[in-house]
Amino acid sequence: MDLPFDVVDLEPTDHPTEGEEAPDFRRPLVTEEFWEDRALSELTAEGPVLLVFHPMDGAFPATYMYNELRDREVxxxxxxxxxxxxTPYEHKALIxxxxxxxxxxxxxxxxxxxxYDVVHDLDGMTGVSEPRPAVFVVDAERVVRYAWVAEEWPDFxxxxxxxAALDEV
Structure with missing residues (x-):
């Protein structure tokens, strides 16, 4: 198949795996209405969370991932x-x-x-990176119940x- 982009093999990672504790963090959490600083631990205290890492907003992997999750009513x-x-402004537009x-x-x-060790260094741009596509199902105790991390770019x-993993949480 002739693709309009190169498929790139990514280096192996040491990301959190099933049964390990998910790293906690605090960042601005953006919704359709507003944003505020929140910690992952605050969210998991309310119940399980699907944490989705994606490239910058507007990149086709982010669009594809969110369309798929939306359409499957995850x-x-x-x-x-x-x-x-x-940025929060770009996230509001994505949402x-x-x-x-x-x-x-x-x-x-x-x-x-x-x-989370899911960094993707962008080719030809020294010091510029973004997350590689990755998903983590994190339970209420912040334990990873499911982990998937891209091994090539693009990958989903x-x-x-x-x-199936969500049905077990």
Whole structure:
């Protein structure tokens, strides 16, 4: 198949896996209406969370991931929150454009992706990185119940496997 982009193999990561504690963090959490600083631990205290790392807003992987999660109505099973390097203003536009009922953490310095070891250094741009696509199902005790991290770019989770994992939380 002749793709309009190169598929790139990504380096292995040491990301949190099933049974490990998910790193906690505090960043601006953006909704359709407003944003405020929130910690992952505050969200998981309310119940399980699907943490979705994605490239900057507007990149096709982010669009594809949110469309798929929206169309599968994943938010009816678990709280869905994204995380990327985009600003709160860009996240508000993403939420409106994709018509999703998800919140998104704004992490311009990519520190959360570093803590989860899901950083993708952008080719030819020294010091510029974004999260690689990744999903973590985190339970109320902040234990990772499911983890998927892209091994190539672009790559997407097996959404059927993800939904099966959500049914078990």
């Amino acid at each position: 938010a009816e099973k678990v709280r869905v929150v994204g995380c990327s390097i985009s 409106e454009d994709r018509e999703v009922d998800f919140a998104v953490f704004s992490d311009p310095k990519n520190g959360v992706a570093e803590a 989770p097996d959404y059927d496997d993800l939904e």
